Amino acid sequence: MKKRAITVNDKMQRNYSYTLVEDMGKNFDPEFKPELSPKEMLELGVFGGKYMTDCKKEFLKDWFERAKLCTEKHDPELNFFKINASQPLNVWRKKGWIYPEDPRGWFQWYCRYYMGRRIPDEDKRQIKRWKAMKRHIAQVKKNCAQGDHDCRRRQRQALLHWAYDSRKI
Numbered sequence: 001m002k003k004r005a006i007t008v009n010d011k012m013q014r015n016y017s018y019t020l021v022e023d024m025g026k027n028f029d030p031e032f033k034p035e036l037s038p039k040e041m042l043e044l045g046v047f048g049g050k051y052m053t054d055c056k057k058e059f060l061k062d063w064f065e066r067a068k069l070c071t072e073k074h075d076p077e078l079n080f081f082k083i084n085a086s087q088p089l090n091v092w093r094k095k096g097w098i099y100p101e102d103p104r105g106w107f108q109w110y111c112r113y114y115m116g117r118r119i120p121d122e123d124k125r126q127i128k129r130w131k132a133m134k135r136h137i138a139q140v141k142k143n144c145a146q147g148d149h150d151c152r153r154r155q156r157q158a159l160l161h162w163a164y165d166s167r168k169i
Contacts, residue, residue: 001020001116003019003020003021004116005018005019006018006115008055009057010055010058011054012104016101018112019117020115020117021117023116024115024116025037026116032127034110034114034163034164035163035165035168036163036164036165037163038111039067041107042066042067043066043068044068045080045160046107046160047074047107047161048073049067049074049079050070050071050074050075051104052111055108055111059111059115074086079157080167081154083157085154085155086161089104089105092105101119102122106126106130109126110163133159134164136155137164137166137169140152140156140159140166141169
Protein backbone atom coordinates (compact mmCIF):
# COMPACT_ATOMS: atom_id res chain seq x y z
CA MET A 1 0.00 0.00 0.00
CA LYS A 2 1.33 3.38 -0.98
CA LYS A 3 0.50 5.93 1.71
CA ARG A 4 -1.73 8.75 0.53
CA ALA A 5 -2.59 12.03 2.25
CA ILE A 6 -6.16 13.34 2.31
CA THR A 7 -6.97 16.96 3.16
CA VAL A 8 -10.51 17.78 4.26
CA ASN A 9 -12.28 21.09 3.75
CA ASP A 10 -15.98 20.86 4.48
CA LYS A 11 -18.51 22.58 6.74
CA MET A 12 -17.16 20.93 9.89
CA GLN A 13 -13.42 20.71 9.20
CA ARG A 14 -10.91 23.01 7.54
CA ASN A 15 -7.45 21.84 6.49
CA TYR A 16 -7.69 18.59 8.42
CA SER A 17 -5.27 16.05 6.96
CA TYR A 18 -4.90 12.34 7.47
CA THR A 19 -2.96 9.56 5.82
CA LEU A 20 -4.32 6.37 4.32
CA VAL A 21 -2.02 3.57 5.45
CA GLU A 22 -4.09 0.50 4.47
CA ASP A 23 -5.81 -0.61 1.29
CA MET A 24 -9.45 0.43 1.14
CA GLY A 25 -11.80 -2.05 2.80
CA LYS A 26 -8.93 -4.28 3.96
CA ASN A 27 -6.82 -5.10 6.97
CA PHE A 28 -9.48 -4.33 9.56
CA ASP A 29 -8.98 -5.11 13.22
CA PRO A 30 -9.93 -8.82 13.66
CA GLU A 31 -12.71 -7.83 16.09
CA PHE A 32 -14.29 -5.42 13.60
CA LYS A 33 -16.44 -7.13 10.97
CA PRO A 34 -18.94 -4.62 9.59
CA GLU A 35 -21.61 -6.17 7.39
CA LEU A 36 -22.05 -3.09 5.19
CA SER A 37 -19.61 -0.77 3.49
CA PRO A 38 -20.13 3.01 3.75
CA LYS A 39 -21.30 3.01 0.12
CA GLU A 40 -23.92 0.33 0.86
CA MET A 41 -25.11 2.21 3.92
CA LEU A 42 -25.54 5.44 1.98
CA GLU A 43 -27.45 3.60 -0.76
CA LEU A 44 -29.78 1.93 1.74
CA GLY A 45 -30.57 5.19 3.48
CA VAL A 46 -29.06 6.22 6.80
CA PHE A 47 -29.04 9.31 9.01
CA GLY A 48 -32.02 10.85 7.24
CA GLY A 49 -29.85 11.57 4.22
CA LYS A 50 -28.27 14.61 5.84
CA TYR A 51 -25.03 13.17 7.15
CA MET A 52 -22.61 13.36 4.23
CA THR A 53 -23.98 16.04 1.93
CA ASP A 54 -20.88 18.26 2.07
CA CYS A 55 -18.23 15.48 2.18
CA LYS A 56 -18.31 14.26 -1.39
CA LYS A 57 -14.81 15.49 -2.23
CA GLU A 58 -13.26 13.44 0.57
CA PHE A 59 -14.64 10.06 -0.42
CA LEU A 60 -15.03 8.04 -3.60
CA LYS A 61 -17.44 9.47 -6.15
CA ASP A 62 -19.25 6.15 -6.56
CA TRP A 63 -20.24 6.17 -2.87
CA PHE A 64 -22.65 8.97 -3.76
CA GLU A 65 -24.02 7.84 -7.14
CA ARG A 66 -27.01 6.05 -5.56
CA ALA A 67 -26.82 7.53 -2.05
CA LYS A 68 -30.04 8.75 -0.48
CA LEU A 69 -29.12 12.28 0.53
CA CYS A 70 -30.98 15.49 1.36
CA THR A 71 -29.08 18.77 1.53
CA GLU A 72 -31.94 20.73 3.13
CA LYS A 73 -32.80 18.70 6.24
CA HIS A 74 -32.75 15.36 8.01
CA ASP A 75 -35.52 13.35 6.31
CA PRO A 76 -36.41 10.03 8.00
CA GLU A 77 -38.27 8.98 4.84
CA LEU A 78 -34.85 8.53 3.21
CA ASN A 79 -33.88 5.95 5.82
CA PHE A 80 -34.31 2.32 4.82
CA PHE A 81 -36.86 1.72 7.59
CA LYS A 82 -38.52 5.15 7.10
CA ILE A 83 -38.01 6.13 10.74
CA ASN A 84 -35.77 8.49 12.68
CA ALA A 85 -33.19 6.49 14.64
CA SER A 86 -30.73 9.33 15.15
CA GLN A 87 -29.89 11.56 18.06
CA PRO A 88 -28.83 15.17 17.48
CA LEU A 89 -25.11 15.92 17.29
CA ASN A 90 -25.29 17.96 20.51
CA VAL A 91 -26.35 14.77 22.37
CA TRP A 92 -23.36 12.90 20.91
CA ARG A 93 -21.07 15.71 22.10
CA LYS A 94 -22.54 15.76 25.62
CA LYS A 95 -22.04 12.00 25.93
CA GLY A 96 -18.41 12.24 24.83
CA TRP A 97 -18.94 10.15 21.71
CA ILE A 98 -17.22 12.62 19.39
CA TYR A 99 -13.50 12.37 18.68
CA PRO A 100 -12.05 15.76 17.64
CA GLU A 101 -10.69 14.41 14.34
CA ASP A 102 -14.14 13.02 13.44
CA PRO A 103 -16.61 15.77 14.42
CA ARG A 104 -19.52 13.94 12.76
CA GLY A 105 -19.08 10.84 14.90
CA TRP A 106 -18.91 7.10 14.36
CA PHE A 107 -19.91 6.95 10.70
CA GLN A 108 -17.29 9.51 9.73
CA TRP A 109 -14.71 7.47 11.65
CA TYR A 110 -15.90 4.31 9.85
CA CYS A 111 -15.72 5.94 6.41
CA ARG A 112 -12.16 7.04 7.06
CA TYR A 113 -11.21 3.69 8.59
CA TYR A 114 -12.71 1.93 5.57
CA MET A 115 -10.66 4.18 3.27
CA GLY A 116 -7.49 3.12 5.13
CA ARG A 117 -6.86 5.64 7.91
CA ARG A 118 -5.72 4.15 11.22
CA ILE A 119 -5.59 5.84 14.63
CA PRO A 120 -4.93 2.94 17.03
CA ASP A 121 -6.46 4.28 20.27
CA GLU A 122 -9.45 5.84 18.53
CA ASP A 123 -9.94 2.73 16.40
CA LYS A 124 -10.13 0.61 19.57
CA ARG A 125 -12.65 3.00 21.15
CA GLN A 126 -14.90 3.07 18.10
CA ILE A 127 -14.72 -0.70 17.57
CA LYS A 128 -15.73 -1.17 21.21
CA ARG A 129 -18.75 1.09 20.60
CA TRP A 130 -19.60 -0.85 17.42
CA LYS A 131 -19.45 -4.17 19.29
CA ALA A 132 -21.80 -2.80 21.98
CA MET A 133 -24.55 -2.50 19.33
CA LYS A 134 -24.81 -6.31 19.17
CA ARG A 135 -27.26 -6.18 22.09
CA HIS A 136 -29.76 -4.64 19.69
CA ILE A 137 -29.38 -7.61 17.34
CA ALA A 138 -30.29 -9.92 20.22
CA GLN A 139 -33.38 -7.85 21.02
CA VAL A 140 -34.58 -7.86 17.42
CA LYS A 141 -34.03 -11.62 17.13
CA LYS A 142 -35.84 -12.24 20.42
CA ASN A 143 -38.84 -10.04 19.66
CA CYS A 144 -39.33 -10.22 15.89
CA ALA A 145 -40.06 -12.90 13.33
CA GLN A 146 -37.19 -13.22 10.87
CA GLY A 147 -37.68 -10.83 7.98
CA ASP A 148 -40.44 -8.81 9.70
CA HIS A 149 -39.06 -5.39 8.82
CA ASP A 150 -41.99 -3.66 10.51
CA CYS A 151 -40.92 -5.03 13.90
CA ARG A 152 -38.58 -2.77 15.88
CA ARG A 153 -37.92 -0.48 12.95
CA ARG A 154 -36.06 2.09 15.07
CA GLN A 155 -33.65 -0.56 16.36
CA ARG A 156 -33.21 -2.00 12.88
CA GLN A 157 -32.43 1.45 11.47
CA ALA A 158 -30.00 2.14 14.31
CA LEU A 159 -28.23 -1.13 13.49
CA LEU A 160 -27.92 -0.01 9.85
CA HIS A 161 -26.29 3.19 11.13
CA TRP A 162 -23.61 0.96 12.69
CA ALA A 163 -22.97 -1.18 9.57
CA TYR A 164 -25.00 -4.16 10.80
CA ASP A 165 -27.32 -5.44 8.07
CA SER A 166 -30.54 -5.66 10.04
CA ARG A 167 -32.48 -6.62 6.91
CA LYS A 168 -31.10 -10.15 7.43
CA ILE A 169 -32.52 -10.49 10.95
